[in-house]
Amino acid sequence: MAEHHVLGLSGGKDSAALAVFMRQHYPDLNIRYFFTDTGKELPEVYDFLGRLEGFLGRPIEYLNPHRDFDFWLRQYGHFLPSAQTRWCTRQLKLLPFKHWIRPLLQAGDIVNSYVAIRADEDHRDGMVAQHDNLVVKFPFRDHGVDRLGVLEILEASGLGLPKYYDWRSRSGCTFCFFQQKVEWVKLKRIHPEAFEEAKAYEKSAIEHGSPFTWSHRESLTELEKPERMAEIEADFEIRKQRELARRKPNPLRPVSCDPVEIDDLYYEEEGGGACLVCHK
The missing domain is CATH 3.40.50.620 (HUPs)
Known part of the structure; x- marks a missing residue:
């Protein structure tokens, strides 16, 4: 053996x-x-x-x-x-x-x-x-x-x-459905070709009768509108600053060593979580 x-x-x-x-x-x-x-x-x-x-x-x-x-x-x-x-x-x-x-x-x-x-x-x-x-x-x-x-x-x-x-909290597919909306916005800004591919998959899925979109209750075509992207990023920044203000200083581990991760800030209905085998 x-x-x-x-x-x-x-x-x-x-x-x-x-x-x-x-x-x-x-x-x-x-x-x-x-x-x-x-x-x-x-x-x-x-x-x-x-x-x-x-x-x-x-x-x-x-x-x-x-x-x-x-x-x-x-x-x-x-x-x-x-x-x-x-x-x-x-x-x-x-x-x-x-x-x-x-x-x-x-x-x-x-x-x-x-x-x-x-x-x-x-x-x-x-x-x-x-x-x-x-x-x-x-x-x-x-x-x-x-x-x-x-x-x-x-x-x-x-x-x-x-x-x-720098902009995302998980590995795995470029279009992981566990992404938060701000991560979709960042994907569009940093890897626009991957965002367009995800849109194409979503369009084909809808045409084949799929009940799901990549992002919760919102298609990527809706999400990528400039005013919607700005709204998502502004909301995320508010949550980030709120989390930073909430944290208590640890003299043994400076705040700079414990960065705020996107998964620390998710709304349950918006995203967050991950399949363990993909995320770890």
């Missing part, structure tokens, strides 16, 4: 910090790093994964090279994924991982999967192992690493945060 160690990367900060953490604290483990590629990632994600790969000194295995978002969109009759019907996570993230480790489990081997749920995320459970030989581990919980700990790990490693964190 062989034993394997795998660590999934989303392109986000938590899983990247976990990879750094494991490399530094458990250098003797032969960890296989993998990334399930939807085919619709931000260019900043690929850039960050390339830099992370250089730090780790090991290749990152890219899964799902042939059945991308467009393939599964056709299979689902051009209906958009949504918080109610998350076929994108199921088909583009979970299924490729299960196919990847299936031969190992069938051979009777043990697969240890390391997941980047932090010590300050008691509300998250992570993936439930559906095989006796699949062991899900949470090193950050075991070692008490919280959100600021993640930022410190990335800063100390020289990697820092992925560039998209």
Whole structure:
């Protein structure tokens, strides 16, 4: 019976910090790093994964090279994924991982999967192992690493945060339905071609009878009107300043080390949240 160690990367900060953490604290483990590629990632994600790969000194295995978002969109009759019907996570993230480790489990081997749920995320459970030989581990919980700990790990490693964190709170598809409206506005400003592609998907979905739009109760055509974009950005800035004023200073951790994240400010009816396997 062989034993394997795998660590999934989303392109986000938590899983990247976990990879750094494991490399530094458990250098003797032969960890296989993998990334399930939807085919619709931000260019900043690929850039960050390339830099992370250089730090780790090991290749990152890219899964799902042939059945991308467009393939599964056709299979689902051009209906958009949504918080109610998350076929994108199921088909583009979970299924490729299960196919990847299936031969190992069938051979009777043990697969240890390391997941980047932090010590300050008691509300998250992570993936439930559906095989006796699949062991899900949470090193950050075991070692008490919280959100600021993640930022410190990335800063100390020289990697820092992925560039998209300047304007967005999540990795995953460019048109993730969990985005807040201000993130859609930023997508239009920074990657207008990706925004136009999302509009085209939305238009096709509506024509095929899909009940969902990407953004809650508002099409991207409505959202991109200049006056609406200005309204969304102004509202977000008010919420950001309110959150900054609410925070109590911590002499051990300056405010500058704990930036306000977009997910700290969401309205439940507007967005926020994420599929764990995409977001971490």
